[in-house]
Amino acid sequence: MKKLLEIEWMKIRHYKTFWILFGLFIVAVFGLNMIVFKLKQAIDDADPMLKALTGGPFSFPEVWKTVGWMTGWLLYFPGFIIIFLVTNEFTFRTHRQNIIDGLSRKQFVSVKLVMAGILAVICTIMMTIASLVFGFASGSSFELGNLQYIPYFFLTSYIYMLFAFTLALLFRKAALSVGIFFIYALIFDNLLAGYINNVNKSYLSPLGSYIAPLQVADDLFPIPFIGKVLPNRPELWVLLVIIGVWIVAYQYFAIRKFENEDL
Amino acid sequence: MRSVRYIHNMAYVLEIEGLVKHYGRIQALKGVSLKIPKGTVYGLLGPNGSGKTTMLGLVMNILKPTSGSIKMFGETPNADQRKKIGTLLETPNFYHYLSAVQNLRIAAAIKGVENPDIDGVLERVNLLQRKDSPFQTYSLGMKQRLAIASCLLGDPEVMVFDEPTNGLDPVGIAEIRDLIKKLSLEGKTIIMASHMLDEVEKVCTHVAILKKGELIACGHVDEILAQDDVVQVGADDPARLLQVLQQMPENTGVAHDLEENKCMIYFAAGTADLGKLNQYCFEHGVVINHLRMKKKSLESKFIELTG
Numbered sequence: 001m002k003k004l005l006e007i008e009w010m011k012i013r014h015y016k017t018f019w020i021l022f023g024l025f026i027v028a029v030f031g032l033n034m035i036v037f038k039l040k041q042a043i044d045d046a047d048p049m050l051k052a053l054t055g056g057p058f059s060f061p062e063v064w065k066t067v068g069w070m071t072g073w074l075l076y077f078p079g080f081i082i083i084f085l086v087t088n089e090f091t092f093r094t095h096r097q098n099i100i101d102g103l104s105r106k107q108f109v110s111v112k113l114v115m116a117g118i119l120a121v122i123c124t125i126m127m128t129i130a131s132l133v134f135g136f137a138s139g140s141s142f143e144l145g146n147l148q149y150i151p152y153f154f155l156t157s158y159i160y161m162l163f164a165f166t167l168a169l170l171f172r173k174a175a176l177s178v179g180i181f182f183i184y185a186l187i188f189d190n191l192l193a194g195y196i197n198n199v200n201k202s203y204l205s206p207l208g209s210y211i212a213p214l215q216v217a218d219d220l221f222p223i224p225f226i227g228k229v230l231p232n233r234p235e236l237w238v239l240l241v242i243i244g245v246w247i248v249a250y251q252y253f254a255i256r257k258f259e260n261e262d263l
Numbered sequence: 264m265r266s267v268r269y270i271h272n273m274a275y276v277l278e279i280e281g282l283v284k285h286y287g288r289i290q291a292l293k294g295v296s297l298k299i300p301k302g303t304v305y306g307l308l309g310p311n312g313s314g315k316t317t318m319l320g321l322v323m324n325i326l327k328p329t330s331g332s333i334k335m336f337g338e339t340p341n342a343d344q345r346k347k348i349g350t351l352l353e354t355p356n357f358y359h360y361l362s363a364v365q366n367l368r369i370a371a372a373i374k375g376v377e378n379p380d381i382d383g384v385l386e387r388v389n390l391l392q393r394k395d396s397p398f399q400t401y402s403l404g405m406k407q408r409l410a411i412a413s414c415l416l417g418d419p420e421v422m423v424f425d426e427p428t429n430g431l432d433p434v435g436i437a438e439i440r441d442l443i444k445k446l447s448l449e450g451k452t453i454i455m456a457s458h459m460l461d462e463v464e465k466v467c468t469h470v471a472i473l474k475k476g477e478l479i480a481c482g483h484v485d486e487i488l489a490q491d492d493v494v495q496v497g498a499d500d501p502a503r504l505l506q507v508l509q510q511m512p513e514n515t516g517v518a519h520d521l522e523e524n525k526c527m528i529y530f531a532a533g534t535a536d537l538g539k540l541n542q543y544c545f546e547h548g549v550v551i552n553h554l555r556m557k558k559k560s561l562e563s564k565f566i567e568l569t570g
Contacts, residue, residue: 007372014361088358096325097356101373101413102346105324262286263325 004103004111017084025077029126030133032074033067037134057224058138061145067131068153069221071123075157076182078119079164083177086112086168096263109258113251116165120157127153152220155243159217160185162250169254189214207234207242216242274301275337276421276452277322282331284317284476291317293476294331299454299469304447306463306484307456309473315456316353316425318473323350323423346374349414350423355406359399363390363409366398367416376417384415387442403430411439422446425456440466464488491515492535496544497525497553507547511540525553 012018037058044051057066089095098108128150135142163185167177193209210216219233220243233239277299284292292314299305307315320326322333324340335344357366364381371379385391388408393401401409407430414422427443428436443466447453457463463470464484471481480487498504501524508517508528516529528540537554544551 003372007369010365010369010372011358011361014365015358016360092358093354093356094358096352097370098373099325099342100323100345100350100352101370102342102375103373104342107342260327262320262327 001111001114004107005114008111008115012085015088018081021077021081021084025074025081025123026126028074028077029071029130033070033130033134036066036070037137056138056140058134059140060135060143061147062224063131063135063138063140064146064149065221066224067134068127068149068156069224071127071130071153072156072218072221075123075160076185078123078157079160079181079185080178082116082119082161082164083168083181084174085115086165087172087174087177090172091174099263105259105263106255109255112165113162113254116161117158120154120161123157124150124154149221155240155247156217156220159214159243159246162247162254163213166250166254169257185214189218207238210242213246216246275299276301276335277454278334278337279318279322280332280334282318282321282333283329284314284321284326285329291476292321292331295473295476295478297471297478297481299452301452302450303469304443304453304455304467306467306470307454307473308458308460308463308470309456310458312475313458313473314476315458315473317476319350319352319423319425319454319456323352325352346417347419348421348423349416349419351407351410351414351427352423352425355410357398357406357409357413360397362397363394363401363412366409367413370413371416374417379416381416384412385409387415388412389438404432404435407431408435408439411442419451421452421454423454426458427455428457428459428462460488491529492532493557494528494530494535494537494540495520495523495525495553495555495557496528496540496551497523498544498549498551500549501526504544504549504551507544507549510547511543527557 040054040058043054056062089098095108099105132142164177164181167181168174171177171180189212192212193206193215196208196211197206199208206219210219216239219239275298277297279295279297282292282295283290295314295318307318309315317326321328322335322340323345324342333340335348338344358369361369363385367379367381367384371381382391382394385394388411390405390408390412393405398406398409407427411424411427414424424443428439431439440462443453443455447466447468455463455467467484469482470484470487472479472487496504496508501519504526505517505519508514508526511528513530513534514528515531518527518529519525520527535556537556541551541554
């Protein structure tokens, strides 16, 4: 695997689009959190009522949830990166050439799945650093608590990366995959989940809504500022099991598809 | 006389048995069986869409066969065997934003070639002076050369070239053909797909002819592409001339070209003797007013084989 990762590194080292998107992502993580952070400060200064209502989302240990939830909105960027890394191979037909030159089909697709994992780790590191920065900036002192949101953020990121990966593998074209990924993650995932919840209100809700691929990852992070937990959320271990099922399903699908079809 | 050269103690780099490939309802290959001996320059000849690339794609595991079997070096094909074969299939496939050197480093890493002689292979295809330019700035001919350079990495014993002279100018075509001949002299086995008969004839020792997914002939180039000598003969009375020509010994056929009002007589390759022909006609009462040696055009031969 080390050898395979070295080859991937040779591919992205001089790939400008990768570095630009990657740089934008880092700037955006701190930028977006900064905007909300400043907004909250302004609210606090303006109105004591509102200040009490919105609590202290940037103080430890709340900050992990807040920054995690907000950084979750930026997972489009690393998702785009994954899409480009995969669709490039199809566009340049290097997915064929890599196989012809001696990679096995399984090696080719596995290393890309590992790359998705590495990107998710990098996203998690960014979220961790941003949480620390804004936690301290809010004037609160560090306390242990809610640290489990770091691995939760990894799972959310990995689900997003795998979803992007699957779209790239299915559509093979960058523009199409990026468009579908963006629109779907922004709107249709919630629509689909909401629809499913409505049809079977009585029993499977909200479990049924986790057929929408991103819903379960989104539900790991409660919406900050408005209260504690989403009212209608199953127990945590159920969420984690479903996420596990999704991760296995994506990988199984990707490897099977790439191993069995004409390239 | 036909020269029949057999390679004894034959080892095959590739054995294909009953290979079938369907794309939906289209049958791209209809049960092709072929053995490619070590040390040959094996041409796969056929018009566009005859199944050459499909066949090589199946061998290289980028396409999945509908049925049939493939053996590489006597074994079921696997990724490690592909590392030992330099392959250019269909189009040069490289990362557009990387230079020639960067692209070849990736190819070498995949093939597991330690310390690849990148400058050396670029030199062999005349691309050294542009080695640091991005691939996307290359002309079609340069891309093709880079793909051939990539095949040479690690000095493999077997090379597969699919339409290697595609997109090259006449000088480039001659250079690549020379290169293939040199590689052949070094003892390499080369499998070359081409739709150009003269290319196969100039470069290859063996040939397999594909037509609409079927193998219609295979063997030594001299056998398959044997060419008759053709002599065009004219006289005041073509009908009489034709009668005389038909009786002449050693001919392999006669014809009447109505358009030019000339007769054609065929002999086995290299045996036509114009002096003898002239004398024979004269002795049989026909005075010849036109006598010209004509090789049967390669294209017409190709069309005859595949048409």
